[in-house]
Amino acid sequence: MIEIKGLNKAFGEKRILKDITVTIKEGELFSVIGPSGIGKSTFIKCLIRLLRPDSGQIIVDGQDIASTRSEFTLAKVRRSFGYLFQEGALFDSLTVLENVAFGLKYLTDIPKSEFPKIVKAKLALVGLKDVENLKPSELSVGMKKRVSLARSIAAEPKYILYDEPTTGLDPVTTGMVKDLITDMRAKLGITSVVVTHDMKLALDISSRVAMLSKGEFVEVSEPDKFRLSANAEVREFMRISHLSRVRQNTCD
Amino acid sequence: MKYCLTEKIGGEFIALTQALGSAALMLRSVFFWFFRSKLEVHETVKQCVSIGVDSVTVTALTSFFTGMVLSLQTGNSSKNLFNEPLYIGTMVAFTMLKELGPVLTSIVVAGRAGAVVTAEIGTMAVTEQIDALYTLGTNPTRYLLVPRYIAFMVMLPLLTVLADFLGILGGALVGVVRLGIPTSVFMNDIYTYVEIGDFMHGFLKTFAFAFMIATVSCYKGMNTRGGAEGVGKATTEAVVASMVLVMVIDYFISAILVAVGI
Numbered sequence: 309m310i311e312i313k314g315l316n317k318a319f320g321e322k323r324i325l326k327d328i329t330v331t332i333k334e335g336e337l338f339s340v341i342g343p344s345g346i347g348k349s350t351f352i353k354c355l356i357r358l359l360r361p362d363s364g365q366i367i368v369d370g371q372d373i374a375s376t377r378s379e380f381t382l383a384k385v386r387r388s389f390g391y392l393f394q395e396g397a398l399f400d401s402l403t404v405l406e407n408v409a410f411g412l413k414y415l416t417d418i419p420k421s422e423f424p425k426i427v428k429a430k431l432a433l434v435g436l437k438d439v440e441n442l443k444p445s446e447l448s449v450g451m452k453k454r455v456s457l458a459r460s461i462a463a464e465p466k467y468i469l470y471d472e473p474t475t476g477l478d479p480v481t482t483g484m485v486k487d488l489i490t491d492m493r494a495k496l497g498i499t500s501v502v503v504t505h506d507m508k509l510a511l512d513i514s515s516r517v518a519m520l521s522k523g524e525f526v527e528v529s530e531p532d533k534f535r536l537s538a539n540a541e542v543r544e545f546m547r548i549s550h551l552s553r554v555r556q557n558t559c560d
Numbered sequence: 561m562k563y564c565l566t567e568k569i570g571g572e573f574i575a576l577t578q579a580l581g582s583a584a585l586m587l588r589s590v591f592f593w594f595f596r597s598k599l600e601v602h603e604t605v606k607q608c609v610s611i612g613v614d615s616v617t618v619t620a621l622t623s624f625f626t627g628m629v630l631s632l633q634t635g636n637s638s639k640n641l642f643n644e645p646l647y648i649g650t651m652v653a654f655t656m657l658k659e660l661g662p663v664l665t666s667i668v669v670a671g672r673a674g675a676v677v678t679a680e681i682g683t684m685a686v687t688e689q690i691d692a693l694y695t696l697g698t699n700p701t702r703y704l705l706v707p708r709y710i711a712f713m714v715m716l717p718l719l720t721v722l723a724d725f726l727g728i729l730g731g732a733l734v735g736v737v738r739l740g741i742p743t744s745v746f747m748n749d750i751y752t753y754v755e756i757g758d759f760m761h762g763f764l765k766t767f768a769f770a771f772m773i774a775t776v777s778c779y780k781g782m783n784t785r786g787g788a789e790g791v792g793k794a795t796t797e798a799v800v801a802s803m804v805l806v807m808v809i810d811y812f813i814s815a816i817l818v819a820v821g822i
Contacts, residue, residue, distance in 0.1 A: 353691070356694075358691045358694060379699060383697060386695060387697055390695070391692070391695040393688045394688070395687060397687060397692040401680075410698075411696040411697065415696065460695075463697075
């Protein structure tokens, strides 16, 4: 369980997150939506202490990581997380196999000889095969994202944080990633936090959706209730998302 | 106007103080991980090749030709003053061992390997690869910085020894072929007047240069912001700062070594 209490984060004078309090329950698929640049990535990075909050608590399985200075405590807590980065963040100097096996080497006690077999299985899970020896520069944007996803699930974490998981993907791959996120939760009971500006994705896959606006969660509810929200900002965002999707479908 | 100038100077001072503090924290982290974790052997060897082995050709050419031109210039000046080239071997060996060997090698390494390190780490910083290291159970200082510090500290002194040798060889070539100094005389000038302390004077300095180049390159890389433009800017700043600092540190360390009799 991840408990967030009074989380604040500012960059200079600009307050990005204002006193956010929310609890993400075991096995939940919690989505945070909002327009680009609103602070969704900042929120998700604070959850794993890639960014240090200015104040507040982030309690992961009883351990507050917001204020700890211990590298070892942080490393221990981070072991239970997988993270899918917006742009993939694959290591340029390593092959796909080395990238996916990276977490296995540092997060698990699995013997090195097992790595190729596990990597192959994880890559198959995201619909990729025979790419183990390629470098990230030889992959398309969609393939990079899928390799990154395989890397984040390789060590079978307890929590997975997805930062814009479908941005830059074609509709087929988007569907595949969507199924994969729901499968992770359904089959393995992995708790997931997804930040996205894709309203449809959030409403389709989540158990709860939160709308971030001006540094605050203006609405946190289940998708069915979220659709009927009376909040003006939520309604406006849903209207724009709907229009944009209609326009996209018309163009297609 | 006066206020703006004061504000600008104050701002620069605060920025410098923050940078020094940040670099000090980075150094603390480097020492912490150096002593507290298992060495990344594969990454360290890779960096030794990138920083050291890949710099051999350019170091060899630079030092060989520096030795040649040193011999040529001092030989001609000596001829003008004394009608014959005197103590050319001594002159070339002293200069190469004490100053030009370590300083030129450090500048070459700062320009070539230092730039590579800053650009590589900087690119990782702007593409979230450093954040990815944290999420995959690895501390970036341990995985990226410690191997690079070790590579600089090991390879720069070795490259300097090579540069010293090739510089003296280049000087001997010009001395013997162009200036007509017998090989035995050139070598005798070195054996008679040059001592192991002269070699140690230059050799010891390279450790300080290596530490400084590693610190500047890694610090600039880790603090890169702003995409491709930021990487270019950080790389240029790292190379310029390293080269200037090599010269500055050189004077102060030389003064200390001279004072203690090395």
